Amino acid sequence: MLADIATNAKRGSEAAPMSLMTTEICVTFPVLQMLDEGYEVQVSADASASYTKYGDDIALRRMEKAGAVITTVDQIISELAVDWTSPLGQKLVGILNYH
DSSP, X not given: OHHHHHHTSOTTXXXXXXXXXXXXXXXXXXXXXXXXXXXXXXXXXXXXXOXXXXXXXXXXXXXXXXTOEEEOHHHHHHXXXXXXXXXXXXXXXXXXXXX
């Protein structure tokens, strides 16, 4: 799975957005590995959670301290849109309006 995510992110030029099941296990360690390999990584804090709020907070702080950008799904979608009037932007508006 990590290899699939990495192939979608060019080193130093594109971010790899990350969200999986549990923040403190499934997200943290792939993020730390990708940062170590030189990728820019965005962690969507609202797309995963941990068994406790404490565990979630610690994991997010650890990843941020290591260099990950902590963000939200809406921020990632907005960054992808670039131009809301473009065909891609119009499709992404539908996703934002959905939730």
